[in-house]
Amino acid sequence: MNIPVSLPLDNDGFLRRECPNCVRQYKWHDGPASEEAENQPPADAYYCPFCGVAAATDQWWTTEQVEYTQGVAMPAAIQVLDDELGSAFKGMSSKNFKIKQTGHLDVPDEPDPLTEPDDMMIVASPCHGWEPIKVPEDTTSPIHCLVCGQAFAL
Numbered sequence: 001m002n003i004p005v006s007l008p009l010d011n012d013g014f015l016r017r018e019c020p021n022c023v024r025q026y027k028w029h030d031g032p033a034s035e036e037a038e039n040q041p042p043a044d045a046y047y048c049p050f051c052g053v054a055a056a057t058d059q060w061w062t063t064e065q066v067e068y069t070q071g072v073a074m075p076a077a078i079q080v081l082d083d084e085l086g087s088a089f090k091g092m093s094s095k096n097f098k099i100k101q102t103g104h105l106d107v108p109d110e111p112d113p114l115t116e117p118d119d120m121m122i123v124a125s126p127c128h129g130w131e132p133i134k135v136p137e138d139t140t141s142p143i144h145c146l147v148c149g150q151a152f153a154l
C-alpha cells in the first residue's frame with residue numbers, strides 16, 4: 001500500500017530536515033536549486049552541516065514529519081482494511097450461511113497539515129555552491145558542506 005504524503009516547503013523551496021546523529025534541524029533545497037544542480041549526479045548520502053556526519057538521503061525526517069506521515073497513513077490504512085473486511089464478509093455469505101458486517105473500524109481523523117515557516121538563512125558552501133542549505137540564524141562556524149562534508153566558515 002502506497003500512501004502519498006506531501007510535506008510543505010518554505011517559500012524558497014526548502015524542506016526542513018533533522019540530523020539522525022545530532023538531532024539539529026536545517027533545511028535543504030527540494031530538488032535542484034539551479035541549472036548547474038540539475039546536471040549533478042543524484043546523491044545517496046548527505047553530510048550534516050552541524051556535526052559533519054553523513055547519512056542516507058532518506059534518514060533526515062524531522063520528528064514532526066514522522067508523526068505527520070504516520071498520522072496520515074494510519075487513517076488511510078484502517079480505511080483500506082475496513083473496505084477489505086467488508087468485501088471478505090460478502091464473499092463468505094451463501095444461501096444457507098449469512099455473514100453480515102455490523103460495525104466498522106474506527107478511522108481516526110487525519111492530522112492538520114504541516115506548515116513551513118520562512119525562517120533560517122541561506123548558506124552556500126564554497127565547494128558545492130549549487131546545493132544551498134538553510135541554517136538557523138544563530139549558527140556558528142564552521143559548518144559542513146551538505147554534499148562533501150568539507151568544513152567552511154560562515
Ligand SMILES: [Zn+2]
Pocket residue numbers: 019020021022023024048049050051052053
Ligand atoms: Zn548532525
Ligand SMILES: [Zn+2]
Pocket residue numbers: 125127128145146147148149150
Ligand atoms: Zn562540498
